[in-house]
Amino acid sequence: MNAVAGAVQALLVIGGAPLLTGLMRQVRARLEGRAGAGIAQPWRDLRKQFLHKETVRPRGTSEVFRIAPLVLVATSLVVAVVVPFVTTGSAIPPAADLFAVVALLTLGTVALALAGLDTGTAFGGMGASREMTIVALVEPTLLVAIFALSVRVGSTNLSSIVSSTVHDPSRVISPASLLAAVALVVVIIAETGRLPVDNPSTHLELTMVHEAMILEYAGPDLALVELASAMRLSVFLGLLANLFLPWGVATSPDPLSLLIGTGAIVLKVGLLGVALAVGEVFLAKLRLFRVPELLAGSFLLSLLAVASSFFLA
Template sequence: MSAGVVSALVVGIVQPLLVVAGAPLLTGLMRQVRARLEGRAGAGIAQPWRDLRKLLLRKETFTPNGTTEVFRLAPLVLVATTLVVSVVVPFVATASPVPPVADLFAVVALLALGTVVLALAGLDTGTAFGGMGASREMTIIALVEPTLLVSIFALSVRVGSTNLSAIVSSTVHDPARVISPVSLLALVALAVVIVAETGRLPVDNPSTHLELTMIHEAMVLEYAGPDLALVELASAMRLTVFLGLFANLFAPWGIATSAAPLALLAGIGAVVVKVGVLGTALAFGEVFLAKLRLFRVPELLAGSFLLSLLAVAASFFLA
């Protein structure tokens, strides 16, 4: 068995384990940063894991009357799609265990599938809150997904491939691309996408249950027990995946390019530090941001889409 195959297999095992174990800790870190900046003690970085344990072991699953299999299977689909993305996207190493699935369009489709299924589950409950949250989520995803595709596509033009591993590898070998106009435009566009896709301020407030403002929480109000634990875990995993992808697209230094054990350990340490720094910066920014009015959110997302289009244009004219 070649070294490349071994590296891909190791990465395929390490990356999902790292995402599953570290995602709740990232959420806890961000909550702790916000608490400290707001003058509170905070519950500790490990509190999300304690919450998940309580939901899994001490709470029962309740299914609203009239719901179908869509409501019951949505948490599993949401976790499964995010888990597949965590396997194929280059976080720890540039080698991917399933290169065809590491394609830009396949990864974005998997992430969009999880969002759509959760929105369908919100509609399936037949409640006003579920329908409202699903409607708002579909409005956001209609603007977010094209921006996500176009902004990363701008980075792929100069590589000649939409494979995420190839895009990251090219930046590793040519670090000057990070400060090019294409990368800077795509960076800003993708940053707005991540904020919107993961339900953070100023697009959504993950800590609110006010009916007039909530989006993600409105879709999951009817979940309880283990199902709610899966939804919360999947949300934390999606945030980790987006921040890890963002970090390695624009700052891939430290990522392993070989199957050497020390290189893989360095890759694990690098992605943990980069995601932790990005999560801390995101939490820091949320303390000083107010939530946008719902009708202003499309303006923000349209602006990010325009930046992604400019990045694509620059990638052709400045190539």
């Protein structure tokens, strides 16, 4: 069942991630009084980039620039396979460990930052510098927040954490879970480049973070980067959903449970995406020098979550 669930999760993330992005854009458009391009527009953009655009790479770039999109997609895909989204089990149990998952996600971010530096442009270097500043504050928070959930379980394996919450739903409303959930929400906003940390729809050079690193990509390379970014957003929202709201996750190997688990994760991720899009309509982008304050606050919340998991158990 775990192998089948892993394959289903991979297909869901690859096929559904662009649709999630399109749904969020459509929600924002409607709330802002615009018609919107439709939920399927990201897939149409990817098809155009893959099939009708040629690959153009800056002169003087190395293999780092060429393989960064592949690394970004590969790490996102591996995480999508191993994290317990549809079932409480994992297709590759050793890789479902908290530290392994965070390392994979960080590897993709670092690869893209190196690609931005490899172009030798001012904007690429600026975006990479900003991204590394954010990552240096985000990754410890991600580790500590999920570690707070693992204290009671006695394991950093994500499958064990989700399974324990399924069998003991009262843990969802514990102080440790609530504090860790708030910290993880801030982490997701920062890691995926959403408002108020970054504006995913901006093209104003002085405020860009993610977009500044990918300005030199075109054609299939750009499509891979955009697909990987959408996949990472889906993975993070799925992780948030199943760590704190694991209802509907399959615990048995029968096909009906697998079908229910698939529908549950699609529904939860969709609702979280809509909530994130609605929140962005009412938020303004923070100044870059205020972002570390926000991330430091989330790190403090994650530390409080760890402390409460020990002392309020």
